[in-house]
Amino acid sequence: MFKILIFFYLLKIIAGNPIKDEISTIGVQNASRTDSPWFALIEIKSNGLRCGGSLISDQFVVTAAHCLDSLDSLDSLSLKQGVLIKLGEWKTDIENDCEESNEECESVAEIQPKSVKIHEYYDKSDKSKQNYDVAVIKLAWKPRMSEIIQNIELSTSDSNVKLTNQVLTVTGFGQSTPGRYTNIKKKIQIKIFPDRFCEEKHKGTYSRSRHICGLGYEGVTTCSGDSGSGLFRTVNGKTYLEGITAYGVANCGERDLPSGFMKVATFKEWIKEQIDTLS
Numbered sequence: 001m002f003k004i005l006i007f008f009y010l011l012k013i014i015a016g017n018p019i020k021d022e023i024s025t026i027g028v029q030n031a032s033r034t035d036s037p038w039f040a041l042i043e044i045k046s047n048g049l050r051c052g053g054s055l056i057s058d059q060f061v062v063t064a065a066h067c068l069d070s071l072d073s074l075d076s077l078s079l080k081q082g083v084l085i086k087l088g089e090w091k092t093d094i095e096n097d098c099e100e101s102n103e104e105c106e107s108v109a110e111i112q113p114k115s116v117k118i119h120e121y122y123d124k125s126d127k128s129k130q131n132y133d134v135a136v137i138k139l140a141w142k143p144r145m146s147e148i149i150q151n152i153e154l155s156t157s158d159s160n161v162k163l164t165n166q167v168l169t170v171t172g173f174g175q176s177t178p179g180r181y182t183n184i185k186k187k188i189q190i191k192i193f194p195d196r197f198c199e200e201k202h203k204g205t206y207s208r209s210r211h212i213c214g215l216g217y218e219g220v221t222t223c224s225g226d227s228g229s230g231l232f233r234t235v236n237g238k239t240y241l242e243g244i245t246a247y248g249v250a251n252c253g254e255r256d257l258p259s260g261f262m263k264v265a266t267f268k269e270w271i272k273e274q275i276d277t278l279s
Helices: 076-082 127-132 195-201 264-278
Strands: 006-008 039-044 049-055 060-063 083-087 109-111 113-118 135-139 167-172 175-177 186-192 211-216 230-235 238-247 259-263
Touching: 039 060, 049 230, 049 238, 060 238, 060 264, 076 083, 076 113, 113 264, 135 264, 167 238, 195 211, 211 238, 238 264, 259 264
Parallel strands: none
Antiparallel strands: 039 049, 039 083, 049 060, 060 135, 083 109, 113 135, 167 186, 167 230, 186 211, 211 259, 230 238, 238 259
């Protein structure tokens, strides 16, 4: 296809910085219109950056905190003017997202955020506090659920449970080539590696209690444009959100250079508290 380069963020420093959205997905499969119906495309209007997120209830999206770093303020007016969230998006270059051009299908929901809560310990200027790269967004209104818009359940795992050697999935709209975002939703399989693998590759950045270590098959990795996208798995027919795309590597596609995902099992109680507070 192209080369090997998909979602996440290219860290400008190989030790691992949050994805500032410069490069993203390549060498992956196209998703179908109904794949990952919880996926939220987050667009920052001021600079044209994209992020991903996951719809976790009828009115809340969880994403990476650093996706909102470029906003001057998180007050309601700034959010309304600066951020747009699209649910059910499949192809960004056409108005009708149907599989066939002549069929009728569910519409994409374009919603502005009403309020945002960033983890209180997150600090973009302090690397040690980037281990809290989580944010909850309340949507201005509740979208109508459909085959292309559905919420995903938070991880039911204990924070100490290891997913090592399991294969999970990420979807997103990252850059398909440097400087150019893909216009169709992509998906990639991510194999989970032991914590020590990421500790060696991302010294001083990776946290066993707050991160999941993953790498795509055949060197496919994650880059920018898909920051905040959900890492999920299906167990007995039920799909759970296990991770949030946080950071990647300096040169996307380099083999043996894994990416880090925020561990939802660690943050799920905090996420639930924010939903209660913002409701």
